[in-house]
Amino acid sequence: MSKWVSEDDELIAVQQQVRILLIVDAAARAGLGPLPVGQLHLLAYFSNVLSPVWKLPPLDGKILKRLGGPFYPALQKQVDLLVGAGVLFIQGVDHAKDEEGKWRLVGSFSTNPVFADRILAAVSSIRDMYSVRVFVQELAYAFASLDPAKIFSTADQDAAYSDPVVEAGNVVDFGEWRDINYSSRSADYLASFMASGDWTLPGEKIHMYVRHMHQRLRGVR
Amino acid sequence: MNALPLFQKLEVSNYGLYPGSPETQGLSIDFRKGLTLILGANGLGKTTLVTILYRMLTGPYDIPRLESSGDLGTARLRPTELSVRRRSLFSDRVRDGARNAECRLTWSVASTKVVVERRLTDLSLMHFTIDGIAQPPDELLYQAKINSLLNLPSFGDWILLLRHLVFYFEDRRALVWDATAQRQILRLLLLPPDLASQWTSDEREILELDSRVRNLNNALHRVEGDLATSESKIEVAADARHELTVLEKLQSHDIPLRERLSDELAELDAYRQTTRLASLKAEQVREDCLRKVERAKLVLIRAHFPNQSETASYIYAQLMSDDRCLVCGNHPPAAIKKELEERLNTLHCVVCDSDVTAADNLVVGTEFADASLATASVEFEQAKIEAVNAADRLSKAELQYEQNVTKISELNAAIAQRSASIDSLIRRLPPEEAALQDQRSELSALRARSAEMQQELDARRSNFQEFLEERNRELVIWSGRIKELFNTYAEGFLLESCELFWSPQRAKLGQTGESFDFPAFEIEMTGADFASPIRRSEPEQVSESQREFIDLAFRMALMAVASNSTGTTLLIDAPESSLDAVFSSRAAKVLARFALAPGNNRLILTSNLTEGKLVPTLLQTLGSSETDAIQVVDLFNIATPTAAIRQLRSEYDQVMKTILEYLNV
Numbered sequence: 063m064s065k066w067v068s069e070d071d072e073l074i075a076v077q078q079q080v081r082i083l084l085i086v087d088a089a090a091r092a093g094l095g096p097l098p099v100g101q102l103h104l105l106a107y108f109s110n111v112l113s114p115v116w117k118l119p120p121l122d123g124k125i126l127k128r129l130g131g132p133f134y135p136a137l138q139k140q141v142d143l144l145v146g147a148g149v150l151f152i153q154g155v156d157h158a159k160d161e162e163g164k165w166r167l168v169g170s171f172s173t174n175p176v177f178a179d180r181i182l183a184a185v186s187s188i189r190d191m192y193s194v195r196v197f198v199q200e201l202a203y204a205f206a207s208l209d210p211a212k213i214f215s216t217a218d219q220d221a222a223y224s225d226p227v228v229e230a231g232n233v234v235d236f237g238e239w240r241d242i243n244y245s246s247r248s249a250d251y252l253a254s255f256m257a258s259g260d261w262t263l264p265g266e267k268i269h270m271y272v273r274h275m276h277q278r279l280r281g282v283r
Numbered sequence: 284m285n286a287l288p289l290f291q292k293l294e295v296s297n298y299g300l301y302p303g304s305p306e307t308q309g310l311s312i313d314f315r316k317g318l319t320l321i322l323g324a325n326g327l328g329k330t331t332l333v334t335i336l337y338r339m340l341t342g343p344y345d346i347p348r349l350e351s352s353g354d355l356g357t358a359r360l361r362p363t364e365l366s367v368r369r370r371s372l373f374s375d376r377v378r379d380g381a382r383n384a385e386c387r388l389t390w391s392v393a394s395t396k397v398v399v400e401r402r403l404t405d406l407s408l409m410h411f412t413i414d415g416i417a418q419p420p421d422e423l424l425y426q427a428k429i430n431s432l433l434n435l436p437s438f439g440d441w442i443l444l445l446r447h448l449v450f451y452f453e454d455r456r457a458l459v460w461d462a463t464a465q466r467q468i469l470r471l472l473l474l475p476p477d478l479a480s481q482w483t484s485d486e487r488e489i490l491e492l493d494s495r496v497r498n499l500n501n502a503l504h505r506v507e508g509d510l511a512t513s514e515s516k517i518e519v520a521a522d523a524r525h526e527l528t529v530l531e532k533l534q535s536h537d538i539p540l541r542e543r544l545s546d547e548l549a550e551l552d553a554y555r556q557t558t559r560l561a562s563l564k565a566e567q568v569r570e571d572c573l574r575k576v577e578r579a580k581l582v583l584i585r586a587h588f589p590n591q592s593e594t595a596s597y598i599y600a601q602l603m604s605d606d607r608c609l610v611c612g613n614h615p616p617a618a619i620k621k622e623l624e625e626r627l628n629t630l631h632c633v634v635c636d637s638d639v640t641a642a643d644n645l646v647v648g649t650e651f652a653d654a655s656l657a658t659a660s661v662e663f664e665q666a667k668i669e670a671v672n673a674a675d676r677l678s679k680a681e682l683q684y685e686q687n688v689t690k691i692s693e694l695n696a697a698i699a700q701r702s703a704s705i706d707s708l709i710r711r712l713p714p715e716e717a718a719l720q721d722q723r724s725e726l727s728a729l730r731a732r733s734a735e736m737q738q739e740l741d742a743r744r745s746n747f748q749e750f751l752e753e754r755n756r757e758l759v760i761w762s763g764r765i766k767e768l769f770n771t772y773a774e775g776f777l778l779e780s781c782e783l784f785w786s787p788q789r790a791k792l793g794q795t796g797e798s799f800d801f802p803a804f805e806i807e808m809t810g811a812d813f814a815s816p817i818r819r820s821e822p823e824q825v826s827e828s829q830r831e832f833i834d835l836a837f838r839m840a841l842m843a844v845a846s847n848s849t850g851t852t853l854l855i856d857a858p859e860s861s862l863d864a865v866f867s868s869r870a871a872k873v874l875a876r877f878a879l880a881p882g883n884n885r886l887i888l889t890s891n892l893t894e895g896k897l898v899p900t901l902l903q904t905l906g907s908s909e910t911d912a913i914q915v916v917d918l919f920n921i922a923t924p925t926a927a928i929r930q931l932r933s934e935y936d937q938v939m940k941t942i943l944e945y946l947n948v
Contacts, residue, residue: 073581082585145587148597176597177589184587184649188580188656 078140080185081106081121083178084109084195086150086171088202091282096153096170100131100214102141105205109198111222111236112271114118114246116197116264123237127230130161131217141171200265204272212279219275221248245271287449287842287851288884290314291389291396293336293815298384298403299377300328304920314885316850317912318905319877320898321889322942325937326925327918329889331376331855336887337450339388339399342422343370343406346442360424360439360467360483365406373403380404392433393849399425436480436537440471448842451855457834458841460822462788462803469802472845473761474754482754485747486792492740493793499736503729510722516713530701537701541694544687551684558677565666565673572663579656586649591639593632599623599633744796751799758802759785761844765804768840772876776832776869780816781808783837806833828866832873835905839877850883857889859897871900878905878912891936902945 085105089097097105125132144150156168169283173179185191205213217223221244222236236243249271253262256270293312295301301310310332312319323329344362374381384403391397400409408420413428426438435441447468454465470479540871546925587596602608602623608615615623626633632641713719762785769783784807787800807816810823822830835855842851858874859867878886890898919928919935927934 073578073585076581076585076588147594149589177593181584181587184584188583191580191584204634 065102075140075143077121078137078146080191081109081194082137082141082144082223083149083173083181084185084198085109085202087173087178087182087193088199089206090172091199092202092206094202094206094210096151096172098170098214099138099141099167100133101205102171103133103137104131104214104217105201106134106137107217107219107223108201108205108245108272110250111220111243111245112201112236112268113197113273114243115249115267116193116200118197120192120237121199124233124235124239125223126221127228127232127234128162129230130166133166133216138167145171147177148173148174149181197264197268200268201272204269207269208272208276212276213282215279216272216275219278221245248274287808287846288340288390288392288886289850289883290336290852290854292387293339293389294387295335295403296350296385296767298373298381298386299379300331300923301918301921302923303543310916310921312913312916314852315914316878316883316913317914318874318901319885319887319914319916320902321887321916321918322892322898322939323889323918323922324891324925324928326927327706327922328376329891329918330856331373332918333450333452333854333887333889335373335386335403336388336854337445338372339386339401340390340445341442342401342408342425344422344426344438344442345369346439354819360437360438360443362439362442362451370405374405379842385409390852397431434476435471436476440479443467444471448838448845449833449852449854451838451853451858453856453860455834457822457830459804459806459834459837460820462790462801465803466788466801468841469758470754472841478754481750485743489740489743489747490793492736492743493795494788495742496736497794499729499733503726503733506722506726506729510719510726513713513719514720516711519711520713523708523711527705527712530708534698534701534705536591537694537698541691541698544691544694548684548687548691551680554686554698555677556681558673558680562670562673562677565670568664569663569670572659572666575659576656576663577940579652579659583652583656586652587673591632592627594625595631595633597638599627602633646887661841684800740796744792747792748797748799751801755787755800755802764802765840765844768843769836772836772839772873773833775876776836776866776873777808779809779829781833782816784818785839804837828863828870832866832870836873839873843880843882846882850885852885852887853877854887855889857891859893859895861892867895867897868900871897872904875901875904892935892942898942899945902942906945 082102085102086095086097089095089101089105094101107125110122110125113120122134125134141150145152151172151174152283153172154169157165158168160166173182182195185195190235208216222234223245225234225244228234233254236245249267252270253267256262256266289316293314294309295311298309301855312321320550321329321332324622343364343365345365346360346362371380373384377384381403385400386403387398387400389396389398398410398416398734401407402409408422408425411418411425411428413432413583418428426441429441430436430438433441435444443464446452447456447464458464458468458744470482474482606614606620623633626636631637632639650653683697766785770925773781784805786803786805788803789798790801791798806819806825808829819825825833839853842853845851855874858870874886874888877884888898888901902913917939919939924932942947
């Protein structure tokens, strides 16, 4: 980590790095590893937008809407640093043009157990951070059940990201300055159709919502 | 009085509405015996011209509500100054606010000539002369001079005469059917000034006395009622006194209690504020501790990240496996291998050789991070407990405060209700004997005063009754002449038989006492469904055309009598508006008769170029008898043209030409 950033910035960076590590690790456990860069950002987005389902605050309550799907440049910087620090492995490194004609890194990530395991152990030792780990793991399992070719397009069916009121190039705000999160609200709404109703578990809600997006992708309404 | 005014000349200068013709600037009219016909169209200022004439005579004064219907009592005849808004009537009509507009009216009464000059901005008096002698330009002096010149009791009477006889305004009162107005006009026109004045003052004194007697009697009745109540209270006194004692006892308990609670309220409020502050601060401490815990967690996790040396060693190990470069598979030169190992040993970056000692020192050890998190967690738990306790203390303080406020409110309501009951009971108690005596004395004094004033009022009424009877006898002498003149003017206009009757009207003066017989005329007229003439006491009992010209004929008759055939001025604004086609020519003949009457009458008529026979017949009738009797004021050449006139000038000229042709007949 650079010594030129303030301690607060450093701690924010730690939060982001932990989230990345949790996602890459969870993806590997769910059979999605090594995790392509696009899916890493997709899972990062859903870990934010669906966090209210798990009664957690989002790490970031907004995202710039892009035609190519969710992408967090600040998060990518932390990914690069983690690779440089030897915490993450990268393979299949390349650069390719995205849907908007911009150059993007292409590659897939996995954790380096030498360093990652002890970090993950530290995370699990703290109760509320462990809760985040469980949530991210549940999210990864939900996505792992989808058709791998369709995973990346899931955001197109997400209630918040696909809100027609917000065009590409504008900010999708689901928790920074606005209190309305269409995605978590939709997940709760779907759960209301379950026999268990209000007793539906958060994990079940996430699975239902991800499956619902997938069905929409397949044209099932 | 001394006859009625005869208009001689009107001159208006520098007024934007009347710029004048190329030959003559402004507006100038020489009024002569006979007809002065003012011709114009809508917006050319006919009514403004008539109003200017009226205001030149009255100045900025008027009698309030004179134009409205209702009883025209003597007391209402006091002139009052016009409001600023009404004074700006002429200035509002032009762009420059009539800044330099001036007006001069020359008129005469009997053989005296009066010249008045006023500013049109605010009607203020600039100059006035009587028989060529300049008078100080003071409005009140002007009014006094007019009263003296015309032998009028007051300036209000002058305004009354102008509105009811000389000027035939659209909002006029119909004199024939208005007994109260007639009474005033007959008094002014036909009685000597001293008697006319005495009439007014007698009436006013009776009205004032009547009002005072009524007020006194009201006070008398009130005192009588109070005394009767006081005397009846003696019977209910015992019960009331007992109830009063109970209520006062309760009050004497509750009022100090309320004071004590109010004092406590201040203390409770202070405590409430202290606990609120403490609660907010505890909440803040809890929040700070929470943040500290959050931070400690992240610090702990960061401590488990690899430091720079570990990363460097790892990358070196990755690059140099078994002394072979993993990138190219060759053995690295010894110098490079040594250099890389040196970097590792001296805590420099294995790739870029930067010194990473400082960065490594920044990273907190895991043990220390663990300890920090544990400490922060303990602090947070304590802060949480303190915040809960502080909130609890606050809610208790608030509850105590609210309970106190509620109790004080209840006491306030009870005390107020009891106070009202106590007041009511005190009122029901009989007054002290001395006070009762005072009431009785007051009553007897009031009774004596009332009887005295009533006596005086009766005497005045009786005197006025006699005065009025004498005046009626004097006035009735004129009735024959007035009826005769009325018939002269009405003849030819009405196909029905119409007669004026001397018919004194009984009316009260004030609200008490007997009614008086006041002088008045009424109309009897035959009708389609009546064989013999019947009394028409209301204007609605005749048609609109008949109404206008019966009233006009009555006015003309009164004016003729008053002016004693020396002549007078009658000014009518757009008379054709209320006449149907058939009656127009008849009306023209009535007007011609006035204009040609023996003496020096001036008839001033304004007219739009409307269809109808009134103006043509009038011109024909007057033109065939005496060509000098007609002069036409053409506002099309004098006034500022309206948009309609600018666009349709040729059509207006054609109509004007047709009308003026009647002059040449």
